[in-house]
Amino acid sequence: MPTTTAAQRRSSAKAEYNAFLAGCPSRELLARISDKWVALVLAALAEEGPLRYSALARRIAGVSQKMLTQTLRTLERDGLVTRTVTPTVPVTVDYALTDLSASLQHVMMALKGWAEAHMDDVHESRDSYDAIASEVG
Amino acid sequence: MPTTTAAQRRSSAKAEYNAFLAGCPSRELLARISDKWVALVLAALAEEGPLRYSALARRIAGVSQKMLTQTLRTLERDGLVTRTVTPTVPVTVDYALTDLSASLQHVMMALKGWAEAHMDDVHESRDSYDAIASEVG
């Protein structure tokens, strides 16, 4: 019988990953989830529950089929969405969040929400920054 | 006296921005903050307080001077970090979070923390996904 519990081993395992380090796998994972399409897909599924491919494409205006498919594939591979094929004619495909992405959805909605909520502040900051830059330059 | 409160006006202003729409400015802002270097810079400043350029570069291993400078410039322009130059010899430059980024720092640390905490889960999911793909293909 081990002297450490599963929770202890997991928490020590967590400590092994540090995204500040260049070679750490969590750096690459952070890069993957730091993606606007990932944020929008997870936010859409979080807000509206399971969605079909075409519904996702409509919700996330301006996304190309390639990027939507590519994003969904990597999310599926990483265990962040499930892909359910219903053999109707034509075929129906539903995407949904997983237990794993449940813990991430709040972060993604917060990220999207922040961008929408503070757009005006950022715009103001840019204007004053550009104004100073142009009068100096 | 207005019939709407400040909070109501702010929430209606927020409703004007929707990152799901292709042309919406918040879409571009979401894309900007959905960036691994942005996440790491804000997380570093959140964890350790104001940092010098060289300290940031050391903390965020593997970042090039170009990307670090470029990231810091856009963050400064967007009002997410302050840049303080102290005219010592040689010159000292400190970067710090702003009031605006205070509301974003939690999201960024959560993002980085999630990547570190769930790296094992994602790895497992990838393994099983690849195993199935290879036996099917």
Added chain:
DNA sequence: CGGGATCCGCACGGATACTG
């Protein structure tokens, strides 16, 4: 020390055409 400027590869991502 804290950058700016430049060159350049290449991978990200859009557009288009085709398929089960």
Added chain:
DNA sequence: CAGTATCCGTGCGGATCCCG
């Protein structure tokens, strides 16, 4: 409907050199 395959531009990002 839900993709796959392919071509191709461009801008992200690393490497290098230089400066106040």
